[in-house]
Structures are given as structure tokens and as C-alpha cells.
Amino acid sequence: MSIFEAFRRAMLGLALIGGLAILAAVVFVGYCAYTLPLTRPVGEQSPAAIVYATSEGTPFAARGIYRGEKLAADHLPKNLVDAVIAIEDRRFFEHGGIDPRGMMRAAWRNLTGSRGTEGGSTITQQLARLTYLSPERTLRRKVQEIMLAFWLESRLSKNEILANYLNAAYFGAGAFGVDAAAHRYFGKKAADLDVPEAAM
Numbered sequence: 447m448s449i450f451e452a453f454r455r456a457m458l459g460l461a462l463i464g465g466l467a468i469l470a471a472v473v474f475v476g477y478c479a480y481t482l483p484l485t486r487p488v489g490e491q492s493p494a495a496i497v498y499a500t501s502e503g504t505p506f507a508a509r510g511i512y513r514g515e516k517l518a519a520d521h522l523p524k525n526l527v528d529a530v531i532a533i534e535d536r537r538f539f540e541h542g543g544i545d546p547r548g549m550m551r552a553a554w555r556n557l558t559g560s561r562g563t564e565g566g567s568t569i570t571q572q573l574a575r576l577t578y579l580s581p582e583r584t585l586r587r588k589v590q591e592i593m594l595a596f597w598l599e600s601r602l603s604k605n606e607i608l609a610n611y612l613n614a615a616y617f618g619a620g621a622f623g624v625d626a627a628a629h630r631y632f633g634k635k636a637a638d639l640d641v642p643e644a645a646m
Contacts, residue, residue: 478589483578514625514636519609523637526624527608529644535569539604543570543595570595573611612636 517523531538537545545568552566567575574594579587598607617627628636632643 474586475589478586479593481586482590482593513622514627514629516613516623517609517625517636519603519605521637522605522609522612523639523644525639525641525644526612526636529641530569530608530612533645534572538569538608541568543599544568544592567591568595569611570598570607573607573614574598576611576614 535545535548537548545566548568549566571591571594574591574597575581575587578594579590602610612624614623616622617624617630619627619630621627621630625636628634628639628643631646632639
């Protein structure tokens with residue numbers, strides 16, 4: 447067999463392997479799209495928090511899951527928006543649902559082990575996960591998260607996405623939503639947080 451013939455066979459083999467890899471990727475993405483949840487999961491409604499108060503009516507302790515008032519998309523507190531964007535997704539107003547630069551940076555840092563593990567999800571992707579997906583850490587869920595992020599960006603404004611995220615995210619100490627967190631940590635509404643409190 448000549449060198450030319452061996453080279454031709456090697457190229458055909460590589461082309462076949464590449465074609466099969468592309469076909470497998472297309473089938474996997476199709477499977478992810480086919481199994482996308484079309485409705486929000488009907489989780490058990492968690493019981494409201496019990497708030498303990500003094501005889502004068504001043505709350506002094508709370509037990510259980512606490513949910514505050516929902517923020518409206520057209521009345522988002524600037525301090526809070528600036529703080530969340532700076533910490534969670536610096537290019538939120540520039541990308542269309544995913545941030546390839548952020549994903550590559552997170553992947554590089556995770557591979558090299560510098561600064562621990564880092565997530566590359568945008569606020570839109572986090573909202574997709576909070577609203578429609580389970581917390582499992584699989585490739586299928588990540589692909590579905592990206593698909594849902596594009597879908598959310600096509601249907602909602604940036605402020606609506608941000609408001610929905612702030613109203614749904616868990617902020618620790620049993621507080622779901624930023625208003626609940628503001629009450630839990632600072633004893634005030636989310637709209638009244640100053641810059642240091644919003645950053646916290």
C-alpha cells in the first residue's frame with residue numbers, strides 16, 4: 447500500500463469518526479430538547495415562616511421558610527441591581543442568555559484548580575434552573591439550562607428576568623427572595639437597602 451493510499455484511508459477514518467461524533471452530539475441535543483420540562487415543576491408548597499413578636503408587635507425571631515414581597519420589574523432598587531450584577535453576572539445587560547467568556551473563564555479556573563470551583567452560569571441560566579429544572583449536575587441539565595436561557599431572553603425583558611431571579615433565589619437563613627433576605631438580615635424592605643447592605 448502506498449503512502450498516498452494510507453493517508454487517504456486515515457483521512458476517511460477521521461472523517462467517519464468526526465461524522466459519528468457530530469451525529470451523536472445532534473442526537474444528544476435533540477434528546478435534551480425533547481425532555482425539556484414544558485411547565486414549571488409542581489413542587490410542594492413550603493409552609494410559611496412563623497414569626498415571633500413581642501407584645502408590642504415587634505418581630506424578634508422567625509422559624510421556617512420566609513418569603514417576602516415580590517419586586518416588580520419596573521421598580522427594581524438601583525443599589526440592589528448594581529450589587530447583584532457586579533457579583534453574579536457582570537455582562538448581564540450585554541449577553542443574550544449565556545456568556546461564553548464567563549463559561550470559558552469558569553471552565554479554565556475549574557480545570558487549573560485556581561481559586562476553587564467557579565460557576566459560569568448567567569443570571570438567566572440561574573433563573574431557568576430555579577424555575578424549571580432540578581438541581582442535578584449533569585450535562586443534560588446544563589444543555590437544557592442553556593436552551594431555557596435563550597427562551598427566557600426571547601420572552602422577557604432584562605428587568606423581568608432580574609426581578610424573577612431576585613424573587614426566587616435562596617439567600618440563606620431560610621429566606622427565599624431578596625425582600626425576605628432584606629427583612630431577615632437588616633429588618634427592612636429590599637427597596638430600602640443601602641449599597642453595603644445590597645452587596646452583602
